[in-house]
Amino acid sequence: xxxxxxxxxxxxxxxxxxxxxxxxxxxxxxxxxxxLVGFLAAGVDAATMWNVTPSLIVYNSMxxxxxxxxxxxxxxxxxxxxxxLAWNAEHFGEEFPVLVALSVLxxxxxxxxxxxxxxxxxxxxxxLPLYILAASRHTPEGGEAALKYLLLGAFSSGILLFGMAxxxxxxSTLIFVAYPGIxxxxxxxxLWPGLGLVVVGIxxxxxxxPFHMWVPDVxxxxxxxxxxxxxxxxxxxxAIILLRILAFGFYGQAGAWGLLLGYLAVLTMIVGNLLALPxxxxxxxxxxxxxxxxxxxxxxxxxxxxxxxxxxxxxxLPYGLAAIGVFAVIRLLEQGxxxxxxxxxxxLQGMAYQRPWLATVLIVGMLSFAxxxxxxxxxxKFFLMQAALFANxxxxxxxxxxxxxxxxxxxxxxxxxxxxRDGVSERVRTMRWSxxxxxxxxxxxxxxxxxxxxxxxLVHIVSQSANFYWLKGG
Amino acid sequence: xxxxYVVALAALLFMIGAAGVxxxxxxxxxFMAAEMMWNAAALAFIAFARNYHDVTGQVMAFLIIATAAAxxxxxxxxxxxxxxxxxxxxxxxxxxxxx
Amino acid sequence: xxxxxxxxxxxxxxxxxxxxxxxxxxxxxxIFPETPVGYFSVRFYRVAMLFMIFDVAIMAIYPWAxxxxxxxxxxxxxxxVFFGILAVAFVYVWRKGGFQWH
Numbered sequence: 001x002x003x004x005x006x007x008x009x010x011x012x013x014x015x016x017x018x019x020x021x022x023x024x025x026x027x028x029x030x031x032x033x034x035x036l037v038g039f040l041a042a043g044v045d046a047a048t049m050w051n052v053t054p055s056l057i058v059y060n061s062m063x064x065x066x067x068x069x070x071x072x073x074x075x076x077x078x079x080x081x082x083x084x085l086a087w088n089a090e091h092f093g094e095e096f097p098v099l100v101a102l103s104v105l106x107x108x109x110x111x112x113x114x115x116x117x118x119x120x121x122x123x124x125x126x127x128l129p130l131y132i133l134a135a136s137r138h139t140p141e142g143g144e145a146a147l148k149y150l151l152l153g154a155f156s157s158g159i160l161l162f163g164m165a166x167x168x169x170x171x172s173t174l175i176f177v178a179y180p181g182i183x184x185x186x187x188x189x190x191l192w193p194g195l196g197l198v199v200v201g202i203x204x205x206x207x208x209x210p211f212h213m214w215v216p217d218v219x220x221x222x223x224x225x226x227x228x229x230x231x232x233x234x235x236x237x238x239a240i241i242l243l244r245i246l247a248f249g250f251y252g253q254a255g256a257w258g259l260l261l262g263y264l265a266v267l268t269m270i271v272g273n274l275l276a277l278p279x280x281x282x283x284x285x286x287x288x289x290x291x292x293x294x295x296x297x298x299x300x301x302x303x304x305x306x307x308x309x310x311x312x313x314x315x316x317l318p319y320g321l322a323a324i325g326v327f328a329v330i331r332l333l334e335q336g337x338x339x340x341x342x343x344x345x346x347x348l349q350g351m352a353y354q355r356p357w358l359a360t361v362l363i364v365g366m367l368s369f370a371x372x373x374x375x376x377x378x379x380x381k382f383f384l385m386q387a388a389l390f391a392n393x394x395x396x397x398x399x400x401x402x403x404x405x406x407x408x409x410x411x412x413x414x415x416x417x418x419x420x421r422d423g424v425s426e427r428v429r430t431m432r433w434s435x436x437x438x439x440x441x442x443x444x445x446x447x448x449x450x451x452x453x454x455x456x457x458l459v460h461i462v463s464q465s466a467n468f469y470w471l472k473g474g
Numbered sequence: 475x476x477x478x479y480v481v482a483l484a485a486l487l488f489m490i491g492a493a494g495v496x497x498x499x500x501x502x503x504x505f506m507a508a509e510m511m512w513n514a515a516a517l518a519f520i521a522f523a524r525n526y527h528d529v530t531g532q533v534m535a536f537l538i539i540a541t542a543a544a545x546x547x548x549x550x551x552x553x554x555x556x557x558x559x560x561x562x563x564x565x566x567x568x569x570x571x572x573x
Numbered sequence: 574x575x576x577x578x579x580x581x582x583x584x585x586x587x588x589x590x591x592x593x594x595x596x597x598x599x600x601x602x603x604i605f606p607e608t609p610v611g612y613f614s615v616r617f618y619r620v621a622m623l624f625m626i627f628d629v630a631i632m633a634i635y636p637w638a639x640x641x642x643x644x645x646x647x648x649x650x651x652x653x654v655f656f657g658i659l660a661v662a663f664v665y666v667w668r669k670g671g672f673q674w675h
Contacts, residue, residue: 015661022668117534124541128548135552143556150549151504155495157545158511161538162488165518165531169481172526174534536632543629547622554615 003049003057003064006042006072007108013038014101021094028090032083035097039080039104046072060175061115066465067313071111071240074316078233079104081324081443085225085331087436092136092223099129100229107237114248116164116174116198119241123160123205126237127153130230134222141342145221152204152214160201166194176249195250199242199257206238208298209268212291216279219287220342224334227283228327231290232320239297239316243309246301254304262302262396268295269403276410282330282343285410286323289369292407293319299384299400303391306466311383313462318376318451322368325444329362332437336430343427345417350424355431359418361441368448370411371404376451480521487514501556505549512542616674623671630659 016038017031024030046069054065062068082100086092106125113119131153135146168174170190171182204211219227246257272291279285297319300312330343352359368377381404388396451458487510494507516535523531637644637652644651666672 015658018665019661022665117530117537120534121537121541124545128541128544131548131552135555140559143552143559146552147501147556150552151495151501151508154505154508154545154549155492155511158488158491158508158515161512161515162484162518164534165484165515165522168519168531168534169522169525172522172528174530536636539632540629543625547626550618550622554618558615 003052003055004062006046006049007105009038009042009045010076010101010105010108013041014098014105017098017101018095021098028094029088031094032087032097035101036080036083038101039076039083042108043073043076043080046076056114056177060177061118062109062112063114063177064112066461066467067240067244068112070313070461070465071236072108074236074320075104075107075111075233078107078229078236078320078324081232081328081440082225082229084436084440085228085324085328086223087434089223089225091138092133092225096133096136096225099133103127103129103133103229104233107233110237110241113241113244114175114177116167116176119176119245120157120161120164122237122241123202124157126234127157127205130226130234133226133229134218136226137221137223139221141221142223143221145218148214148221149218156201156204156211158201159197159204163194163197163199163201166190167198168194170194176245179249180252195257198245199261202238202242202245203264205234206242206294206297207235207291208264208294209271209291210264212268212272212294215291216275216284216287219290220281220283224283224327224331227286228324228331231286231323231327235290235294235297236316236320239294239301239312242298243301243312247304247309251304258302258304258391261298262393265295265298265302266396266399266403268292268298269399270295270406273403273407273410276407277413279410280345282326282345282348282414284342285414286326289407289410290323292403293369295403296381296384296400299388299396303387303393303396305387305391307383307387307390309466310459310462311380311387313466314383314455314458315380317458318368318380318448321444321447321451322365322375322377324440325361325365325448326369328437328440328444329358329365332358332433332441333427333431335432335434335437336427345414347425347427348414348418349420349422349428351418351428353421354424354428358428358431358441361445362418363415364445364448366411366415368452370408374449374452376448376455379452379455477521477525481518484514484518484521487511487517501553505546505553509542509546512538619671623666627659627663630655 013035017034020027020030020034049064049069050066052064054063056063079100083097086096086100089096103126106122106127106129109118109122109125113122131146131150134149135142137145164174167176167179167190170187171179173179173182200211207215219230222230246254246261250257269292272288272293272295276285276288276292279288293315297312297315300308300310300315302308303311333343333347348362351362364375368375371377371381381400385397385400388394388400491507491510491514494510495504498504498507516538519531519534519538523529523535633655634652637648637655641649641652
């Protein structure tokens with residue numbers, strides 16, 4: 001029971017925040033404080049469990065291991081940055097922090113799941129608050145984004161669920177870590193369709209290319225802090241659970257799904273970054289870039305070796321740090337004039353001269369997305385490339401290179417707009433710094449550069465956490 | 475033998491639901507079709523649970539129903555909000571964001 | 574079966590296609606539905622939703638109640654935690670005025 005304390009802390013802070021909101025309605029922003037403290041306490045508590053012996057709890061449905069703890073810390077980072085970016089933003093509704101806490105709770109549950117039941121519950125707990133959060137911007141775009149997200153979310157959850165039902169039918173258990181022992185006498189005609197549907201369902205959440213069309217609309221229509229949570233947290237949750245299901249439950253059949261996922265990964269990397277090229281709205285651009293990055297993450301899963309798993313785990317943090325940095329910049333720009341209009345490229349005009357610090361953040365974030373050396377993104381892409389070559393899949397490596405080059409062109413366009421000399425846009429002139437925004441931006445920049453220059457500590461962490469083969473050893 | 479029929483029925487329901495989501499234009503109907511896919515999964519879970527004399531599948535069906543209720547609550551709230559803003563509900567007309 | 578499916582879909586494939594216009598409008602006994610009069614108040618929707626959300630809880634309570642003897646004290650207290658969470662949601666809705674008609 002004490003192993004679930006981080007989850008209990010987050011859930012408790014959500015409930016306490018909800019109560020505080022109605023019991024003492026006079027104190028503004030109390031729920032934000034409660035949830036923030038809950039997140040920090042959960043992060044500290046999860047960190048103290050680092051050296052615990054891996055074990056299965058709750059009727060073998062949840063695992064306590066370094067993998068889950070790393071995921072917990074990542075999604076808590078996403079949650080804290082979201083709360084900070086929406087600090088004092090009362091027009092999002094006072095329930096905002098509570099919903100963020102519930103969504104983060106779902107992501108944390110995904111991190112430790114070893115049975116399909118917590119996978120389903122985690123994905124739903126992650127998605128349901130996000131539907132509401134996507135609608136919390138009171139504009140027509142906000143409602144449309146929420147509606148599209150809801151319909152696609154319900155559709156993909158239906159696919160996922162039916163896949164789970166077929167897997168249950170094939171193996172007579174929902175605990176997917178037990179599948180390798182059962183697979184030999186499982187009913188194959190149910191097993192493969194089931195696995196296929198589960199992968200498709202998660203691919204919707206992760207935005208892999210044939211299932212990606214909802215992403216740009218939803219990213220554009222949602223409030224920026226929520227987009228931040230979707231881009232970072234949801235991606236972490238979906239990617240790690242896909243890795244855990246495939247690497248734990250189906251490593252025996254890796255030859256079959258590995259190559260197929262590899263093709264999807266290459267397609268996703270190239271198409272996502274290509275579609276990012278003509279975008280003028282910054283959030284849409286980031287949406288397509290997020291699709292591209294989902295492709296990079298998928299390479300780590302498709303290589304189905306330990307290096308690939310480590311590379312994927314590694315890639316999550318630089319990607320997330322760059323994402324929260326860039327979304328913080330957008331958020332700060334929105335705090336200027338006509339805040340509800342989306343930030344487009346021409347809004348960045350003259351930023352490099354008028355607001356050099358803000359421009360630095362955007363440069364660091366975009367270069368990390370693009371994979372330029374001395375940023376975390378470069379190290380992440382390097383490890384992915386290494387994993388692809390270790391797995392003897394040079395095609396994946398070529399895909400990474402092509403995707404990176406196309407992405408480079410897409411990410412340089414905002415920077416080019418920023419350095420234009422003819423005039424300063426109204427938004428750049430009227431933007432205001434906020435203490436919470438500065439904190440997020442500082443963490444993002446220091447983290448991105450830090451991982452790029454000195455990646456050894458993070459490499460150590462992921463090499464320990466991605467070593468989740470403790471189950472097979474017994 | 476009954477198991478095969480029930481699973482076939484579940485698969486049929488699932489496909490009808492999926493086709494409904496893909497073909498229909500009204501978000502309300504699309505949402506109903508998506509819920510139908512969920513219930514197809516619940517039916518399959520119960521059928522397998524009965525076949526294996528295992529309670530996990532039944533628990534899963536309970537969870538599906540509970541989650542579906544929460545999802546319907548949220549979904550209808552969002553639809554009411556969107557409708558109030560534009561007094562129309564057609565996925566093709568909701569095109570301010572180009573997909 | 575194919576015949577039935579084929580016949581019922583033949584008109585869709587071969588028949589004239591003229592969607593739109595009056596066909597898409599709601600039929601309201603000959604009155605053109607220019608203004609959306611026939612809609613229920615949102616209040617009904619809110620009551621229905623609140624009822625449904627709390628109603629579904631019974632689905633978890635029933636198996637809990639029937640298997641209480643097998644689960645002993647631990648299971649009993651776990652159920653109480655569930656009630657506690659439900660109570661928080663209830664207090665929230667209540668204080669927000671969700672149960673008031675106006």
